[in-house]
Amino acid sequence: MKYQSIYHPELFKGQTIIVTGGGSGIGRCTAHELASLGATVAIVGRKVEKLDRVKEEITAVGGRVSCHACDIREESLVRQMMADVIARHGGIDGLVNNAGGQYPSQLKDLSTKGWEAVIRNNLTGGFIVAREAYNQWMATHGGSIVNIIADIWGGMPTMAHTGAARAGMLNFTETAACEWAHSGVRVNAVAPGWIASSGFDTYDAPMQAELRRLKEKVPLGRYGNEAEVSAAIVFLLSPGAAFVTGSCVRVDGGVPNARHTWKPVPTDRSKPFDGFPLATLPECLQ
Ligand SMILES: CCCCCCC/C=C/C(=O)SCCNC(=O)CCNC(=O)[C@H](O)C(C)(C)COP(=O)(O)OP(=O)(O)OC[C@H]1O[C@@H](n2cnc3c(N)ncnc32)[C@H](O)[C@@H]1OP(=O)(O)O
Numbered sequence: 001m002k003y004q005s006i007y008h009p010e011l012f013k014g015q016t017i018i019v020t021g022g023g024s025g026i027g028r029c030t031a032h033e034l035a036s037l038g039a040t041v042a043i044v045g046r047k048v049e050k051l052d053r054v055k056e057e058i059t060a061v062g063g064r065v066s067c068h069a070c071d072i073r074e075e076s077l078v079r080q081m082m083a084d085v086i087a088r089h090g091g092i093d094g095l096v097n098n099a100g101g102q103y104p105s106q107l108k109d110l111s112t113k114g115w116e117a118v119i120r121n122n123l124t125g126g127f128i129v130a131r132e133a134y135n136q137w138m139a140t141h142g143g144s145i146v147n148i149i150a151d152i153w154g155g156m157p158t159m160a161h162t163g164a165a166r167a168g169m170l171n172f173t174e175t176a177a178c179e180w181a182h183s184g185v186r187v188n189a190v191a192p193g194w195i196a197s198s199g200f201d202t203y204d205a206p207m208q209a210e211l212r213r214l215k216e217k218v219p220l221g222r223y224g225n226e227a228e229v230s231a232a233i234v235f236l237l238s239p240g241a242a243f244v245t246g247s248c249v250r251v252d253g254g255v256p257n258a259r260h261t262w263k264p265v266p267t268d269r270s271k272p273f274d275g276f277p278l279a280t281l282p283e284c285l286q
């Protein structure tokens with residue numbers, strides 16, 4: 001089944017957009033949505049079998065997609081990946097800097113090696129990909145970059161390494177938006193809160209239990225879904241956001257506003273808000 005986006009089906013016709021981490025979760029969903037809107041999507045990840053599966057799904061419904069195995073932390077691989085995408089598709093119009101991940105640990109138990117691994121995955125890698133997109137193409141042709149960060153406001157206990165990396169990515173977004181504006185490049189961020197994606201499956205049972213408990217802290221009373229993050233990414237890539245740069249769209253059900261409450265926010269509402277009604281995940285993504 002083709003992705004049912006709320007946006008115009010030809011919004012990205014003729015454009016090429018790179019989605020890192022496009023082999024699963026939010027990246028996979030975004031790749032589906034962009035392809036459904038006419039874009040040629042270049043999906044990037046470490047595991048080629050994950051990318052191939054998404055390629056099959058998208059081509060089965062008439063979309064255009066290419067796969068690029070690449071670890072975003074490896075500068076030479078990123079340089080080559082960017083050159084390959086440009087050579088193959090004739091340029092790049094957008095970049096969704098989405099690849100990332102971490103593991104839970106208290107600060108006192110974090111090794112320097114573990115800290116550096118997560119910083120490299122969620123800050124240095126994103127920087128390298130964005131810089132190569134700019135230097136190899138966007139500096140002379142313009143474009144739009146969306147960096148995926150996280151709900152970092154007010155600290156991130158047990159996730160300090162990723163919190164620091166994502167906060168760095170937010171500041172990178174703000175700085176790049178200034179430095180690259182003269183080239184016609186917009187740079188924005190999306191900060192997902194707790195999104196029920198394949199990413200959750202990477203956590204162990206105690207962490208999953210913790211995540212279930214956290215639902216009580218969400219004013220909108222539930223986790224978000226991948227389509228709700230994708231819709232924000234697509235907006236920022238689109239001409240609808242032509243005057244938006246250096247901004248961050250939070251897609252988190254209101255969590256940062258309720259963080260300091262002394263008891264769970266009421267979620268027993270009589271009229272629940274069940275989800276983004278026009279962009280629910282099509283069957284092929286469930
Ligand atoms: C309070 C609740 C908050 C909930 C927040 C939920 C919101 C966020 C959701 C998501 O982000 S969903 C996406 C989730 N997906 C992932 O996180 C998977 C991606 N993770 C990885 O790819 C890896 O774990 C990594 C972070 C990139 C590290 O891998 P890398 O290959 O670079 O490093 P390693 O060589 O494996 O390890 C280096 C070093 O790092 C430490 N370490 C790594 N993994 C763990 C672990 N699971 N537990 C503890 N420590 C770990 C460790 O020190 C490693 O060194 P050695 O001990 O192996 O020498």
Ligand SMILES: NC(=O)C1=CN([C@@H]2O[C@H](COP(=O)(O)OP(=O)(O)OC[C@H]3O[C@@H](n4cnc5c(N)ncnc54)[C@H](OP(=O)(O)O)[C@@H]3O)[C@@H](O)[C@H]2O)C=CC1
Binds near residue numbers: 194199
């Ligand atoms: N789900 C959530 O609640 C939240 C998610 N996020 C962030 O959103 C992004 C997407 O997460 P989500 O879809 O949920 O999780 P997933 O784990 O499903 O997606 C992460 C993707 O990133 C890729 N990736 C990770 N590290 C690298 C790397 N070094 N080089 C290339 N690709 C890499 C993985 O592919 P492969 O295995 O092939 O390398 C994977 O497809 C991540 O940055 C995540 O941390 C932020 C806040 C909340």
